[in-house]
Amino acid sequence: MVTLLRTLRGYLFTVVGIAVGVAGLVALGAMSERIVRFIEGGDRFVLGQISAAGRGMGMGAGFTAGGLLPAATLRAIAAVPGVDGVQAQVMLPLNPTTSQFMTLTQELLLGMDLSVPSPNRAYRTLPVRTGRFLREGDRRVAVVGASFAASHDVDVGKRLTLEGESYEVVGLLERMLTAPDRFVIVSIVDAREQWVAKDNMLRTLLASGAAALTAADLNTGAAVGWREGEDPDAVALRIRERVPAVNVQIPSELSRLLRSSTAFFAALTSGIAALGLLIGGLSLANTVAAAVFERIRDFGVKRALGAGDLQLGREVLGEALGVTLSGGLVGIAIALLIGFGIDAWASRTGQQLFFFSGRLLGGALAFSILLGAASAAYATLRVVRLSPAEAIRRGG
Amino acid sequence: MLRAEGIVKTYRGSATPVPVLSGVDVSAEAGALTVIAGASGSGKSTLLNVLGLLEDADAGTVWYGDVPVSTLSRRDKSRYRGRSVGFVFQAFLLLPSLTAVDNVLLAGRYVGRARTDGRRRALMLLEQFGVAQRAAHYPRELSGGEQQRVAFCRALFNDPPLLLADEPTGNLDDVNGALILQALRERAQAGGAVVVVTHRPDVIAGADAVYALEHGRLRRR
Numbered sequence: 001m002v003t004l005l006r007t008l009r010g011y012l013f014t015v016v017g018i019a020v021g022v023a024g025l026v027a028l029g030a031m032s033e034r035i036v037r038f039i040e041g042g043d044r045f046v047l048g049q050i051s052a053a054g055r056g057m058g059m060g061a062g063f064t065a066g067g068l069l070p071a072a073t074l075r076a077i078a079a080v081p082g083v084d085g086v087q088a089q090v091m092l093p094l095n096p097t098t099s100q101f102m103t104l105t106q107e108l109l110l111g112m113d114l115s116v117p118s119p120n121r122a123y124r125t126l127p128v129r130t131g132r133f134l135r136e137g138d139r140r141v142a143v144v145g146a147s148f149a150a151s152h153d154v155d156v157g158k159r160l161t162l163e164g165e166s167y168e169v170v171g172l173l174e175r176m177l178t179a180p181d182r183f184v185i186v187s188i189v190d191a192r193e194q195w196v197a198k199d200n201m202l203r204t205l206l207a208s209g210a211a212a213l214t215a216a217d218l219n220t221g222a223a224v225g226w227r228e229g230e231d232p233d234a235v236a237l238r239i240r241e242r243v244p245a246v247n248v249q250i251p252s253e254l255s256r257l258l259r260s261s262t263a264f265f266a267a268l269t270s271g272i273a274a275l276g277l278l279i280g281g282l283s284l285a286n287t288v289a290a291a292v293f294e295r296i297r298d299f300g301v302k303r304a305l306g307a308g309d310l311q312l313g314r315e316v317l318g319e320a321l322g323v324t325l326s327g328g329l330v331g332i333a334i335a336l337l338i339g340f341g342i343d344a345w346a347s348r349t350g351q352q353l354f355f356f357s358g359r360l361l362g363g364a365l366a367f368s369i370l371l372g373a374a375s376a377a378y379a380t381l382r383v384v385r386l387s388p389a390e391a392i393r394r395g396g
Numbered sequence: 397m398l399r400a401e402g403i404v405k406t407y408r409g410s411a412t413p414v415p416v417l418s419g420v421d422v423s424a425e426a427g428a429l430t431v432i433a434g435a436s437g438s439g440k441s442t443l444l445n446v447l448g449l450l451e452d453a454d455a456g457t458v459w460y461g462d463v464p465v466s467t468l469s470r471r472d473k474s475r476y477r478g479r480s481v482g483f484v485f486q487a488f489l490l491l492p493s494l495t496a497v498d499n500v501l502l503a504g505r506y507v508g509r510a511r512t513d514g515r516r517r518a519l520m521l522l523e524q525f526g527v528a529q530r531a532a533h534y535p536r537e538l539s540g541g542e543q544q545r546v547a548f549c550r551a552l553f554n555d556p557p558l559l560l561a562d563e564p565t566g567n568l569d570d571v572n573g574a575l576i577l578q579a580l581r582e583r584a585q586a587g588g589a590v591v592v593v594t595h596r597p598d599v600i601a602g603a604d605a606v607y608a609l610e611h612g613r614l615r616r617r
Contacts, residue, residue, distance in 0.1 A: 302506070304448070305478060305483075308506070
């Protein structure tokens with residue numbers, strides 16, 4: 001142990017050099033992981049349910065964008081063979097003046113019909129960090145996503161004003177690193193009132209009595225489940241065939257669409273990861289190899305004292321492993337420090353830029369150890385090829 | 397004890413090959429202090445490196461007793477160096493990351509010497525050479541004379557029958573130089589074969605055998 005500590009002290013600058021490389025690798029990787037989580041979260045969601053909306057264009061946003069989806073249509077969807085559960089939803093932009101195209105980061109109001117269990121197989125419930133989720137019969141209460149809570153400084157027990165109405169926040173969702181982080185979730189009855197308050201045309205239409213609409217008809221969409229053993233794409237196609245005036249998303253098609261629309265982010269992610277590996281890897285390999293070459297005279301002396309190739313190789317490899325492990329751990333600590341520091345600052349606007357997953361940290365450590373060992377092995381092979389006298393001369 | 401025949405060595409690193417040793421024959425007997433003298437750049441250190449198997453000659457053979465050690469495998473050469481040869485270098489060549497006592501102990505590491513027994517012997521040698529109180533110090537904390545004495549302890553640690561010293565007093569003042577010279581003589585008197593490369597007259601004067609290296613050729617004085 002004492003020898004190891006002495007060795008590490010001798011390698012202080014090497015450890016720092018490796019730590020910088022690994023910190024860069026881990027920080028870039030954590031940014032990449034953050035983007036991956038966002039894309040994967042959306043993908044999981046769309047593959048977990050069939051999303052339906054009324055035909056046409058309307059106020060709805062996100063997965064329920066489209067025209068009205070009246071109660072009669074919901075009943076027709078529920079009657080399609082293979083369907084298991086239809087949950088009416090109202091999804092609206094919280095601030096209609098913001099761009100409708102910015103759905104990836106848009107703050108949304110989601111009204112859920114809580115008399116029906118969530119049909120989404122990937123999200124049967126949304127994870128609550130503090131407080132509770134909505135219950136059937138709740139009015140004027142809201143559950144909010146982590147990013148929304150951070151950027152609007154709301155917490156359980158605080159109040160929220162939406163279209164002039166006051167809502168009590170009863171629950172805060174766990175950070176999911178995907179869309180629900182920016183949701184305000186209320187009962188569907190409250191969401192319908194919000195819709196009418198936001199939409200002047202709808203208000204005028206209802207007041208004129210020209211349309212035979214009841215409150216139950218005010219839905220922007222629905223989450224549709226399928227029976228066990230059914231193919232969700234086939235069920236979605238069946239709904240499209242049998243129920244008129246409805247926009248039905250085929251789960252696999254929507255997943256493909258989502259992936260193609262996030263292709264830029266996926267490419268960015270790969271680029272960041274590749275850059276991290278390249279920069280971090282080169283820095284680490286160079287530092288370890290340089291550290292071995294710097295001690296070439298010591299190796300010459302050891303060989304003069306009788307050290308064989310294997311003995312020397314084992315020594316160098318052991319030291320390199322100790323040094324890269326230490327550098328790797330310090331690098332991870334630096335990256336965590338930087339990441340959490342930046343995220344603490346960014347959280348004021350509801351952002352999270354880094355996600356330090358276990359696979360990232362473990363992978364970075366394993367990568368640094370393997371690359372360190374490989375670099376040390378390469379450098380050692382070069383060194384042991386020299387005669388002891390040559391090694392001493394070169395290190396002089 | 398040690399014999400070299402027909403040693404030829406040419407350095408080919410630069411554009412023009414530099415011949416250093418051109419058929420050198422030399423021998424060193426047990427119980428004798430053998431000196432190889434010559435001007436700077438005459439190839440003395442190269443010859444000592446070849447005798448200690450620190451580098452290979454282009455031609456010729458080094459014998460240790462009846463064994464042509466220069467033809468051994470790399471592994472066996474390492475073993476031979478560890479067990480049979482002690483080296484003393486002009487630049488001391490102590491490892492900067494190790495204390496004085498650990499530098500001495502390093503010589504035992506590669507020949508499988510037990511660590512507890514080794515530590516006792518290392519401290520005894522340091523005591524014998526008057527640097528025991530510096531055992532826990534790092535080389536950077538020692539004077540040149542102290543470093544050379546520690547290096548001498550390292551060379552003697554495995555009690556090698558052959559001691560090769562390259563300008564061992566070159567970086568020392570007169571007092572420390574005389575101390576090291578005395579230790580070399582005592583080693584020879586104790587039965588060891590000692591080969592010293594030097595150009596110092598006082599070392600040459602106390603030698604049992606003196607060779608002069610000139611233009612790649614060695615002649616006995």
